[in-house]
Amino acid sequence: IALQHADCSRWLTVWQSLEEKHTLRMVLENTIEDLWKQVQQAQKNYQNATEDHKIAFASLKAKDEKSAEEIAYQMKKLQKIQESINTLRNKISAHTRDNEEQNRQLREDKEVVHKQFLKLKQQMNQARAAEYSRLTTLTVQSNAALKELQRVIDKGEQILRLAEMCRKLETEEEKVLPFYPSSLSDAEKEEAEKAIMEKPSEQLALLMQNYTALDQFWKRYNKVLLEHWALEREKTVLSQDNQKLRILLKQYLDGISVSDEVLSQQNPLLILNNRSSLQQKVLPQVPVTDKRVQRPVHNIIEAAHVVNRTL
Template sequence: MPKKGKKAKIPLSDEEQLLLFQQRLLAEEEAAKKKERLLTQFLKDKLAKEEHNSALNLNKINTQWRTVLREVKTRELHKDIEILSQTFERVVDCKDSVIKTLEEKHFLRLQLENIVEDLWRRFQDALKNYTDATEDRKIAFETLRMKDEKSSKEIEIQMKKIQKLQEAISSLKGKIVSHSRESEWQNHCVRNDKELVHIQLRKLKAQRTQVRGVSQENLVKLTLESNTTLKELKKVVEKGEQILKLAEICRKFETEEEKVLPFYSSALTPSEQEEVSERQNLTQNPEDLTEELARAMVDYSGMENFWKRYNKVKLEVLSLQHRRTQLLDISGKLRELLKQYLDGISVSDEVLSQLNPLFIVNHRSNLPQLSTPAQPEDRRPPKTYNVIEAAHVVSRTL
């Protein structure tokens, strides 16, 4: 049972509890802020009071320190004044003593000057008396002194001359000794040179004799060679004249075609012509050539047209010779056939012992067949020649 006079606690909802909790927090925050403001104000007041006290104490300290410094400075100035006064008095005393000393020195100086003047007058009088008394002696002394100086100078000059003569004599003796040694050495060298010159002269004479013999032999050889060369040149000239004469004779036998076209066109293909030109370019430098035929080709490159005509004639000659050989072969075979035919129509033991060429069996004769029967002259094919250029032959040879 609840007590009388007390109200029963009503339970709060969550929102009310939250509001109550927030109010408490706000109250606590307000109290904390108020407390912080009070503390801040208290600290500010205390700081201002401390600053005022420190400024006041600093002024007091400065006032007392200035008083102390003034007292110390006053004592130092009193000491300096006392020292300066003592120094001034001491300097004044020194000046007074110096002035007194100078006055005493001046007085003594005047006394000394008077004494010196008196002594100088006495000295002048004594000097005058002495000069008057010793004038003659002085003149004689000066004369003797001058003579003595002159004599001493002459003696010194003579001594120098004697010394120079002695030095010249000693140097001449040394030169004589050295010249004698040099002359002996030169004579020895001259004798040696003379012997060497004689030896070289004999060698040169022997060499001259030998060279003269060699030159004589060379001259004989040169004469023989020149004679041989002249003979060979004469032969070459004669051969050239003969060739020219033969050329003139052959000119008469040339055909109209040869007269119009003396040089045949090249029978080489374009590739072969390029190969020949390349080889000619490679062999333009005679020093690079090793074979005699290549060197000869380079030496006689200016006679190309001559060699063309020569090769043409040479090839024609070879062709004619070949044709002549063929014709001789055909002629021999024909002669043999003719002989067999004549033997066939004649009767003899020798003919009967051999095959009869006229005996025909199965349309076959014993007459041997010709491999190349001769054609009649009216149907003979035109003459053809195989022309090969010498340049082509040389290129194949190289």
């Protein structure tokens, strides 16, 4: 019984201890849970309170890193710029020494160019004056040429008008056959053609080849010129005959009129003692076929033949 009582007491003590332990455990768990909630709330409050600072810190940290990189980059850049400045200073010093000589040479060249410019300006003024004089001369000559051309045009128009007038005075034969037939023989024609085909050796003959298209014109012109000469000679002969007839008529009129002037001169009609006061010359009888009384015969020679014979 005592053992049972002791066991019961022991089990009761153990049971009480377990209950107390369980109760204490429950209290501790509740306390721990409350403390955990408080810690979480405090952490949450801390996080809420420090969130802006954390973001600002992260931003500042990023800026600091970026600024550090920028500073390092700028330092390297400054170092390179400083090296470039030193290099450029050395180059400037070298170029300054070189450019001083070049500037001196350029100043000398400038003086030479300025002198050449003044010389060229003077020459240009002289050339301008000469060109002005030549232009004046050319203007005067141009006006003279225009007047000469106008004179040639007027002369050409006059020639055309005369040609129209002469056309009306042409005979039927001249209208049908305006060019006279050639008077050259066959041998002379062949010789003339050979002379035309040969290459000319003189300047005049060479220039005449440019006017071969005017051969028909020169034929007609030569025909007119020869007829003009023939008419001139005919006119001379007729003038001489007219003069002789005038002299005979004057002698006859003087013979039939009576005046002191007529009586003081020899009168062929005044006869004294069957003798005339004018000594008459006995003219020999000349036949009609004699060459002395025949009309002149004109020999017509083509101008082309004369030119070929001359050249």
